[in-house]
Amino acid sequence: MADLLCKIHGTEQDKINCTFYHKVGVCRHGDTCTKRHIIPSYSRTLFIPGMYQNPRATVDINKIDRKLKKNFKYLDGFYVDIFLELCKYGEIEEMMVTDNLTSHLLGHVFVRYFSEEEAENALMKLKGRYYNGVLLKPEYSPVTDFRDARCRQNDTDANGCQRGDFCNFLHIRDPSRNILRQLFKKQHKIYSQKEKEKEREREEDYHHKRSRSGRHHHHSRHSHSHSNSRHSHHSHNSHHSHHHQRDSQEKREQKDNTLNENENENENEEKKSNENSQNN
Numbered sequence: 001m002a003d004l005l006c007k008i009h010g011t012e013q014d015k016i017n018c019t020f021y022h023k024v025g026v027c028r029h030g031d032t033c034t035k036r037h038i039i040p041s042y043s044r045t046l047f048i049p050g051m052y053q054n055p056r057a058t059v060d061i062n063k064i065d066r067k068l069k070k071n072f073k074y075l076d077g078f079y080v081d082i083f084l085e086l087c088k089y090g091e092i093e094e095m096m097v098t099d100n101l102t103s104h105l106l107g108h109v110f111v112r113y114f115s116e117e118e119a120e121n122a123l124m125k126l127k128g129r130y131y132n133g134v135l136l137k138p139e140y141s142p143v144t145d146f147r148d149a150r151c152r153q154n155d156t157d158a159n160g161c162q163r164g165d166f167c168n169f170l171h172i173r174d175p176s177r178n179i180l181r182q183l184f185k186k187q188h189k190i191y192s193q194k195e196k197e198k199e200r201e202r203e204e205d206y207h208h209k210r211s212r213s214g215r216h217h218h219h220s221r222h223s224h225s226h227s228n229s230r231h232s233h234h235s236h237n238s239h240h241s242h243h244h245q246r247d248s249q250e251k252r253e254q255k256d257n258t259l260n261e262n263e264n265e266n267e268n269e270e271k272k273s274n275e276n277s278q279n280n
């Protein structure tokens with residue numbers, strides 16, 4: 001029975017939990033939905049509502065065609081800015097900004113980190129802060145796989161989504177391959193640097209403990225830097241976390257590969273979404 005409940009949780013057979021909230025991350029009924037929207041108590045994905053102020057929502061709809069190019073640049077600029085901020089709190093696996101104009105999907109940011117701890121750290125750091133005058137209210141999202149959340153028609157159909165800007169699935173306009181590649185490269189640099197620092201700290205910590213346990217050795221709190229590269233012992237703990245790091249490193253490398261594979265696809269997408277929005 002418990003198994004069955006697990007399987008139908010958030011699916012169409014689920015009479016209690018809202019399918020849309022669990023699949024897409026946002027449901028158009030919001031608080032008035034007759035089904036439950038259960039915010040998970042932990043997740044790798046953060047949902048930051050309304051962080052992106054979509055200029056298309058405020059400009060005259062007739063002028064959109066002319067302003068389109070400028071708006072795309074605006075979204076790219078926002079994406080870069082936010083990515084570089086959010087990657088300080090944890091390593092980002094994927095980040096998306098909604099480009100729908102319907103009010104319940106307007107200007108949301110979804111960011112999926114590699115671990116729940118990183119997402120938690122980001123949540124704590126972002127809560128109560130302002131971005132461009134918008135109070136940030138990040139929350140955990142039940143969505144960890146966005147394939148069903150993104151509007152398939154918008155992503156794959158050359159003519160774009162028939163429902164246009166008011167579709168209930170996520171219309172994501174990803175930044176160019178080039179921008180993404182640069183951002184992930186920058187992030188990679190930060191985290192490979194951080195790994196080295198952590199490694200050094202672990203070694204220092206290990207030697208610090210060892211020298212403290214020696215009865216006649218006086219150890220000043222600030223003098224542990226001299227023990228840096230003298231030994232290459234590792235405590236049991238550091239072996240353990242090495243293992244985890246290797247696992248997540250592999251995952252990250254795989255992700256890098258998939259990014260590259262999609263390269264051409266995304267350039268097409270960009271062309272297509274250009275055409276698409278011009279049609280609207």
Ligand SMILES: [Zn+2]
Nearest residue numbers: 018021027033
């Ligand atoms: Zn709902």
Ligand SMILES: [Zn+2]
Nearest residue numbers: 151154161167
């Ligand atoms: Zn759509």
